[in-house]
Amino acid sequence: MESLLAVEELTGGYSRQKPVLHQLSFDVREGEMIGLIGLNGAGKSTTIKHILGLLQPHSGSIRLQGRRLDEDPTAYRRTYAYVPESPLLYEELTVKEHLAMAAMAYGIEEAAFEERAEELLEEFQMSVYANRLSAHLSKGMKQKVMIMSAFLVRPRLYIIDEPFLGLDPLGIRSLLELMVKVKNSGAAILISSHILSTIEKYGDRFLLLHGGVLTAAGDMDALRSQAGMPGASLDDVFCHLVSPNGCKS
Structure with missing residues (x-):
């Protein structure tokens, strides 16, 4: 599949003296849903802000359909639509x-x-x-x-940040059905969420950020392999990879 979004060796954040992100490299392909997961403060929102062009990379590059924001701002921005965590109307x-x-x-x-x-x-x-x-x-x-x-x-790319907060059950169901529909039509989705059971069910690949570093990436089989936990859920894999002692139930 063709890469719609390509992030290469991205280092960035709010201060050059203390970057939040450290050499992130990943892509988002047409017709797939990517789950961006991590603890609070892991760098998920900072990553999204860089993709949106709200923050400038300290180093590395971000391309949508092969172009950087500074090459054609209008075309770049029309490639995606963004749903923020907190609605702004x-x-x-x-x-x-x-x-x-x-x-x-x-x-x-x-x-x-x-x-x-x-x-x-x-x-x-x-x-x-x-x-x-x-x-x-x-x-x-x-x-x-x-x-x-x-x-x-x-758009070609949907960037969705914690969309389930505040939605009623029917709203959540409608959103999930729409995401499946647009994905099947060839659009790509980058979604950040703490609802790991939902992300696991609907996502094709996952990006696990921890301390601003891409700790694990791939489909469920790849993440289970990286964690050494065959057959485990995304929630269990996540806990194992971000916590030295895992997560206690």
Whole structure:
């Protein structure tokens, strides 16, 4: 499969004197879901911020479809859609207006926007709230707006950070079904989550960050081999690799 995102020898963070990330190298290929996992402070969000272009690498490179951000910022940014851990909305805009704004940013035609918006509003049980101002939405509803905005534009790469926080069970189910659908259509997904049982079930490969270093990478068989734990769950493998004594139940 072709590499859509290529991260090579990435060292970075907020300060050159104290980098958070140390020589990370990995790729994300078309038609696969990659789980980015690690303890709090491991560097997951910092990695995502570098991919988004919010932080500049100290060294190394990040390429989307073979291009760096500085080579063609517009084309680079239109390759991905981002769902942050904490929803960020404009209080004076309605749900539908947020979706329309996302469509305009990605050059989606009006007819396609209306069809996609209607489908997503129905899927996430948000049709009745389409004209409600975001200031009057619950946190879970705001998260749904962020998710719908990302899936409306149908990018090549979805970057999703802790998406299950605040979602109701039906919202979680809708999100998982959509991720499977877009993956099967050839899009790629990079998802960061602490819900390891879900990541294990839906992910194709996994990147385990620990102390800003890529400690383990690969599919479940590869991670089990690296941990010396044949047949173990992702949760058990994770605990073994990040804790000297493993995790106590």
